[in-house]
Every structure is written in structure tokens, then in C-alpha cells.
Amino acid sequence: MKTVEVKASRSYRVEIGGGLLDSLGEKAAALLCGRTAVIVSDDIVAPLYAARAKASLEAAGFAVCSFVFPHGEASKCGSTYLELVNFLAQERLGRDDLLVALGGGVVGDLTGFAAATYQRGVGYIQVPTTLLAMVDSSVGGKTAIDLPAGKNLCGAFYQPLLVLCDTETRKTLPEDIFVDGCAEVIKYGVLGDESLFCTLESGPAAQDWEEIIAQCVAMKRDLVQADEFDTGSRQFLNLGHTLGHAVEAGSNFSLSHGKSVAIGMAMIARAAEKFGFCAAETQQKIENILAAYGLPQHTELPADMLCEAALGDKKRRGNRLTLVLPETIGHCRLHKIDIRELPDWIGAAL
Structure with a gap:
């Protein structure tokens, strides 16, 4: 234990x-x-x-x-x-x-x-x-x-x-539900633990899941203790969630949370690469590992629907919205944008 x-x-x-x-x-x-x-x-x-x-x-x-x-x-x-x-x-x-x-x-x-x-x-x-x-x-x-x-x-x-x-x-757990959880586990590797990400690249069957769960919980613990009420560094945990929640809501919740977060991670990685915040290699690694776990990376939902849903994000403060952008595997940044920029970001993400 x-x-x-x-x-x-x-x-x-x-x-x-x-x-x-x-x-x-x-x-x-x-x-x-x-x-x-x-x-x-x-x-x-x-x-x-x-x-x-x-x-x-x-x-x-x-x-x-x-x-x-x-x-x-x-x-x-x-x-x-x-x-x-x-x-x-x-x-x-x-x-x-x-x-x-x-x-x-x-x-x-x-x-x-x-x-x-x-x-x-x-x-x-x-x-x-x-x-x-x-x-x-x-x-x-x-x-x-x-x-x-x-x-x-x-x-x-x-x-x-x-x-x-x-x-x-x-x-x-049905395989589909287990795979949902893998999206959140992959998120931890992308946002703060390159060694975890490398371990996960060997595929789900090769993992010590008790150890991996403990690693993820410890990472979340550290962020919660530093920022219990989600005003600063805890927001890193929202990697993939701003656009993921928009996808989830746009599907009328017919798409699961884990798969929506996977799409959100892939989308924000594509946008970060196009706006120069991360290398194409990093963006491709994120998409590759999601694919290896059977997780989706794209949505057919229209950009205007995603934009409208994302404007309801809880991280919005007035006309500013905080995006969590991958820079390298194991390191992300919090990036504030004006909500008028959101259509450009979603366009780059699709």
C-alpha cells in the first residue's frame, strides 16, 4: 500500500x-x-x-x-x-x-x-x-x-x-472507462513529470498502476497544497480542460470526460505549436501517446460552438482567459489571452 x-x-x-x-x-x-x-x-x-x-x-x-x-x-x-x-x-x-x-x-x-x-x-x-x-x-x-x-x-x-x-x-472497469483515466494520467506527465511520460510511452499493459496512481496523486497534492483555491499554480491541472470541457459540453456530454480532455490536450498542443510556444516534436509526442492509448485527438464540432462553450470557463476573469500551454514534455506555462483572441486559438487548435 x-x-x-x-x-x-x-x-x-x-x-x-x-x-x-x-x-x-x-x-x-x-x-x-x-x-x-x-x-x-x-x-x-x-x-x-x-x-x-x-x-x-x-x-x-x-x-x-x-x-x-x-x-x-x-x-x-x-x-x-x-x-x-x-x-x-x-x-x-x-x-x-x-x-x-x-x-x-x-x-x-x-x-x-x-x-x-x-x-x-x-x-x-x-x-x-x-x-x-x-x-x-x-x-x-x-x-x-x-x-x-x-x-x-x-x-x-x-x-x-x-x-x-x-x-x-x-x-x-470496462476498457473504455479505464482508457478515460489514462487521459488524466498522461496529463500529469505532460504538465510536470517527463520521466512519468517516458514510462507511459511503453503502453498501458507494462505499467505498475499502483505506483503510477501514487505519482499522480503526489503531483496533484503538491499543487493543491501550494494553491488550494485554484487562483495560481493549481491551474496547471487544467491542461486540456478549457477546450476539453468545451468539447464535452458541445457533445451534450455524450463524449466522456477523459476523451474530451484528450482532445483538449491535443488541441492546445497544436495551438501552442502554431503560436510558437512549443516545438513540433513536443506537439507530436503528445498526439502520439494519446493515440497509443486509444484516445481521440480531434473533434468535428464547429469552431464557433467551441468558442461559445469555452467562454463559460471558470478560469475566465473578466475579458481574460488563462490557457495552460505545453512548452516541453514535463513543463507547461500559464498564458493569459484576451477573449477576443479565443477564435484564433481555437482555429489553430482544430
Whole structure:
């Protein structure tokens, strides 16, 4: 097992290893005095793992109930959020009780936002079951739901009590979902770790995924500790996300987050090369590794649609938008543009 310590407004551990789900109850009991737990999951993950999570919590003395919702980004919305917090109120969950986010990024984001807002804050534990959630959304305290105007527009910074990454859950991941997570892993190599990028170039089958997850989490930990509330260096984690979120929204969320981020990374690399911020060799390396993992690099969406969606980016400040540009493998820069320049950047990216 590997452990990464995160020191933020609330400090916590990220534990990474096989079989950790069975220790959930014991670890939860050591963290809080309440003895009611609500497992929040979706209709794909719950049949696979909710019984084990419940058994572990009950063995530690918790009274346990579950809230299960339809899987997919469409459920990360206001109506599901209201159903969840009303369920918590009906179950009389108190501020010293516990929420458990058991699932991928949608489950974690929704549960975290409910935890941040229900009774002005209750404790929650992240138990991510996808590679993408393990290396990205479960760590760092960003919680949110989507609005019709865009992704993650209603949210809060709220750190979990603990993150348990049970690597055995990867065995039940469909290949398509696993590949989604690889996009975020590749992102870490591009933005800050050339040696990780070189390791990943040998392909997914050759990897020690427990070690790679720990490397990614440690990199995110360092950025979160330096900039918890996303006003400076933490924005490097948004590599591929400004254009990726635009692609995701433009597809009406029919394209997954990981594949959208892959397209966003390829697009921003092409634009960075055309505007002279990175060499053609760097841009080609990024596209090559995405292709090697079966990830897309292009979108058929029109430039005007992408531009409109990108204008809703949370990193926009007035008429300025911050882009994360790759310069070399393992090094990126934050580059501010006037929003009037955005059509030129998107044109160069397509």
C-alpha cells in the first residue's frame, strides 16, 4: 500500500492499494464520532461494491443506508443533488455522521457537494472506483454539479476526511472507462513529470498502476497544497480542460470526460505549436501517446460552438482567459489571452 498525505484546510490521507474497501469501516470509525453512514453510488458501481462497503461499515458499528442514482454525467445536476440532500434529511443524518462517495468522478463530485452544503458541512470519504477519479477528482476538494450553462458551475472547495483508492476495482472497469483515466494520467506527465511520460510511452499493459496512481496523486497534492483555491499554480491541472470541457459540453456530454480532455490536450498542443510556444516534436509526442492509448485527438464540432462553450470557463476573469500551454514534455506555462483572441486559438487548435 502507498500513502500520500495532503495538508490543506483539512489534512487527510490518500491510501492506494488492493483490498482497501474492506477496511473502510475501521478507518471511518477512527475519524469521526457519528455512527450513521450513507453510501452514495450509481447503478453500475453499487451492485459491484456497495455490499462490501456496507459490511465493512456495519462491522465497525455504523448504521448504513444507501442512495443510488442513474450513472452518467446527466445525473450530476440540481435535481439529483436535491434528491440526495432531501434523502439525508429524511434519514436524519447529523453533522457528525458520514457520507461515502463510492464510484467515479460523477459520484465523487455530487457527494462532495452534498457534504459541503448539507447542514453547512458533514464529513465524507472518497472511495474512487475508476482510474480517472483516483488520480484526479477524488483528491483536492473540488466538488460540484453541472448547470445547463456548463460543467461544474455550482460547487465548493471541501476536502474529504480520507481517500481510499482500492486498486482491485480496476479489474471490473470496462476498457473504455479505464482508457478515460489514462487521459488524466498522461496529463500529469505532460504538465510536470517527463520521466512519468517516458514510462507511459511503453503502453498501458507494462505499467505498475499502483505506483503510477501514487505519482499522480503526489503531483496533484503538491499543487493543491501550494494553491488550494485554484487562483495560481493549481491551474496547471487544467491542461486540456478549457477546450476539453468545451468539447464535452458541445457533445451534450455524450463524449466522456477523459476523451474530451484528450482532445483538449491535443488541441492546445497544436495551438501552442502554431503560436510558437512549443516545438513540433513536443506537439507530436503528445498526439502520439494519446493515440497509443486509444484516445481521440480531434473533434468535428464547429469552431464557433467551441468558442461559445469555452467562454463559460471558470478560469475566465473578466475579458481574460488563462490557457495552460505545453512548452516541453514535463513543463507547461500559464498564458493569459484576451477573449477576443479565443477564435484564433481555437482555429489553430482544430
